[in-house]
Amino acid sequence: MAKNLLIVESPAKAKTIEGYLGSDFLVKSSYGHIRDLVKTDDAIDTENKFKQKYEVPSDKKAVVSELKKLAKEAETVWLASDEDREGEAISWHLFDTLGLKEDKTKRIVFHEITKPAILKAIESPRKIDYNLVNAQQARRVLDRLVGFELSPVLWRKVKPSLSAGRVQSVAVRLIVERERDINKFNAEASFKIVAIFNTGKARESFKAELPQRFAKKDEAEKFLNDCIEAAYSVTNLEKKPAKRNPSAPFTTSTLQQEASRKLGYSVARTMQVAQRLYEAGHITYMRTDSVNLSDTAIQGAQDEILKAYGEKYHKKRQYKTKSSGAQEAHEAIRPTYFANHSISAEPSEVRLYELIWKRAIASQMSEAEFEKTVAKIAVSTRNEELTATGEIMKFDGFLKVYMESLDDDQDNTLDDDTDNTLLPPLEVGQSLNLTEMTATERFSRPPARFTEASLVKKLEELGIGRPSTYAPTISTIQNRGYVVKEDRDGKPRDYKVLTLSSGSVAEVTKTEMTGVERNKMFPTDIGVLVNDFLVEHFKGIVDFNFTAKVEREFDEIAQGNKEWTDMLENFYRPFHHEVEDTLENAERASHERELGVDPVSGKPVSVRVGRFGPLVQIGAQDDEEKPVFASLRKGQMIETITFEEAMELFKLPKKVGEFEEKEMTVAIGRFGPYIRHNSAFYSLPKGLDPLDVTQEQAIEIIKEKRQKDIEKIIRVFDENPEAQIENGRWGPFVRFGKQNLKIPKGTDVNAITYADVLKWAEEDPKAPKSKTAGKTTKSPSKKTGAKKTTAKKSSTKTATKKK
């Protein structure tokens, strides 16, 4: 048996480290935390120094008993969890739960998984740092108290099953407030002047712009008119060098942002793919807030850059973290081997790997060098000067491999399409010919809505949440129904363009789409309702600086300058008082709004959140005649819907006639307007107003859809017409009655036999097999099905609950 048992948090890490150490060491993983507060309300005794009740959750029982056994057999147990607050607590929980002995236990730490780093760590073991452990307990207890006292307030005052917490409630607040900022934003129009000049020589035309804009069309028109007779000349030429530095290698948050911008991945997808890369040994750990690279990594990157691009492209760089809450227990995210420019894996993994490789390599490369030229151009009839800028790259440096994308909101002042292109050779005093000049009406832009990734960025800036929780938090606030991620169509908007060419000024009106959104975060009515309630009654908790404030106190605890129970005492007493006070005195939260009076019935029209979501209602609850209801549609909210929009909702669903002796109904659903006929759904073509659909049009749409469905069928099996091969959205699949079957990779579609279909149908996990057989459980909840292996545990749990 091994003399030494070394415990780390991640099994992939354990495997790597085992390779570095000799056979004297057995390396195992705790799979993160092994203990947590019990789920019940008595987990913390607030009257008795916040004494906690911990338990080993059922899915950790096996790990704990194995570690216990191995620890007993080992001479020395090395606790090698991460070097941060949570890691220290994991070590302490292991020490306590496994029943380790003080003299047989050593605590070690390392920030990078390299052989020298580990050997060095083993040479300098220490004891568990109980100040750090206490800081973690304070964090854990505070989060539980906040979450488990606030949530029940919401159940009572808003709706059951809702949740609130230090992190999620602030995330929702950010989205709600951004939405309000956008709603109250007034776009201001101004006219932007762009001129195209030429020097008289072929292919030597370029663009210049007036730095200032005109607020009024008249002013812009006057400028263009003044320019008809004007002469133009270069008054000033300035050339200056510019440099651009590469970004630091990825952290969890920056990886999520770039994968979102460049690859269109959700934050959850990014983490899933990164996890696979990590487990396959392609990249270092993906949950990190550090931009630091190990010495071996810096050397590895240097070797690769010298080999692939030459010395001129290399520059050794050390990065420092910007976010204050960072705990830096790991390295930055980087490829394990810089020599692998790419890997062979699933396409999603390859793309993410290449992104990580490029970013890490670029971070050790030299800066890109530019020469920027700014030319000022005088207009003889006006005082203003036009500006032309050109930029040429003198040396590409890191741009040879990597160029970071910009956020939408990094350029939100005014619509802009300044492209820095090449200028022809110019001289001061040189006169220029005007090819064309335009004055285009542009509008100031509202603040950008959050994407999942830009929300993560904001949370990180505020020090809220950790790398391991960004993705789950984003999921939670969507699962609770506080926010939705969706597309919005936007509205057309007219703008004017004045053009001066061939000596006269002409005006045209053009149309652009505004407010088009893709994959953005929008608050729901329930999200707004909960947020406003929390902001009104628990301002301190949903304050953007709350986390930063308590983090400072956690740091003091970690340094041994503060008692963790004192800190909690100071926080909890007033907080709990607010909870009690709110439960007792606060009104039920409601956002009911009266919109007006229905001209037909003379009854009031109002909007509110109902059992199944936001609704409009004509008539009052206590009327003799029952009120009429309609649900709000995608994009409509209680706060902003108008009387006219609300009344429109009652016009649908609408019958549009009969076809094949069945009624046709037009309505708007989750995916847009549709016709329902004989329990089948037919989408309306874009641009057709559902209110205008005639019987003839509806029949036409149904027939067209049927025809298209027929065209999708590749083959029908002779043995059974219910079985057919169809062309689907992602390629061919087999339709077998109500089952949709995947065709296994590499199968020749033409060679599929009916026997194959029967076999696949049998193997299909979704197959509607004999469900009723054998299952006699009284509570058919999701959990009972999922936890077959832990039947024992659930029985003990119910037993403890009874007492």
Added chain:
DNA sequence: CAGTGAGCGAGCTTCCGCTTGACTT
């Protein structure tokens, strides 16, 4: 004795951070 108001029933939901599978859709 009838009507009214208050309380109870009986079980559920929920936090944040650290880790992977094992599930279903």
